Amino acid sequence: MRTLNEHLRVLRFTLRHLLLTPNASLLNILIIGIALSLPVGGYVLLKSAQTIGSRIAGTPQVSVFLASGTSASASEIDHIGDKLRQHAGIKRIEFVSRDAALKKLQQSTGLADVIGGLSQNPLPDAFVIYPEDGSVAALEALRDELKTWQHFEHVQLDSAWVHKLEALLDFGRMAVAILAALLSFALIAITFNTIRLQILTRREEIEVAKLIGATDAFIRRPFLYFGLTQGLLGGIAAWLLVAASLQLLNHQIGALTQLYVSNFSLQHLSPVDSITLLGFSAYLGWLGAWFSVSQHLWQIEPR
Numbered sequence: 001m002r003t004l005n006e007h008l009r010v011l012r013f014t015l016r017h018l019l020l021t022p023n024a025s026l027l028n029i030l031i032i033g034i035a036l037s038l039p040v041g042g043y044v045l046l047k048s049a050q051t052i053g054s055r056i057a058g059t060p061q062v063s064v065f066l067a068s069g070t071s072a073s074a075s076e077i078d079h080i081g082d083k084l085r086q087h088a089g090i091k092r093i094e095f096v097s098r099d100a101a102l103k104k105l106q107q108s109t110g111l112a113d114v115i116g117g118l119s120q121n122p123l124p125d126a127f128v129i130y131p132e133d134g135s136v137a138a139l140e141a142l143r144d145e146l147k148t149w150q151h152f153e154h155v156q157l158d159s160a161w162v163h164k165l166e167a168l169l170d171f172g173r174m175a176v177a178i179l180a181a182l183l184s185f186a187l188i189a190i191t192f193n194t195i196r197l198q199i200l201t202r203r204e205e206i207e208v209a210k211l212i213g214a215t216d217a218f219i220r221r222p223f224l225y226f227g228l229t230q231g232l233l234g235g236i237a238a239w240l241l242v243a244a245s246l247q248l249l250n251h252q253i254g255a256l257t258q259l260y261v262s263n264f265s266l267q268h269l270s271p272v273d274s275i276t277l278l279g280f281s282a283y284l285g286w287l288g289a290w291f292s293v294s295q296h297l298w299q300i301e302p303r
Contacts, residue, residue: 014225018233028194028230032187033237036281039180040242040269046172048266049165060139062129064146065154077125080151084127089142094128101126124153136166184284187234191227191288198223199296206297220293224286231285235278243268 018025066080077095084093101123131142139157146155199206209219250265269277 029233032234035183036238037241042176063156064152065124065126091130091132096126098123188288192292195289195292227289228286232282235281
């Protein structure tokens, strides 16, 4: 109970110190919030872009075509179908006969007269394959394997462009991670310098505290609380900045999607992401304060 009261006392002292220097405190909090909002905003945009890609792509498919201009026998088609179903990487298959494909083409293109004038059906029999694993590596491996089968003239990965989008998203994630790492070091440096100035300003007070027997842990605690609180408030500022930005962007996106008869909006941070942001920002503030106190506190000794 005594320890809890001591922590509460230090927390009240920290908040009072923040209120006594409102201009400097607000400036530091805004700097931390703006710096954190950059990688967080990039993360939100990448997350929304990934949602768009998965919505457009649907279920990954691989289409395999038999020799065009010829018609395989029913027994050959059954044999190929059984072989595909037994493949460990294939979830299910659909057979599309050349006649069904031609009929669907006539209905979808409106070229019934032109297609009807053809002397023979130029389309091949085909299988539409739904793989077990929709990852890029698994789809490409399945496509390359099916290309070696002697019955198939052409193998097409229908969602290849989505994989290019995924590669771009991976690049974006790496860029955001690098930006977050660099800005994290910057935030630690900001807190480090702030605590260093506080230690120098309160040098005489620290010397007196050591003279009357105060431990390093007791002297260190207010500075650590200050760094943690400043980091937490910076995280809250970043959350508010990202929320306000998304609100403005979604307003503009709403007008744009109405022109394309679509329904899409940028997703805000989930509760888990929000808690992670606040915890990470608080930790950065605490870490910067710890580094600063560890470097400068031992240099102050009673004279």
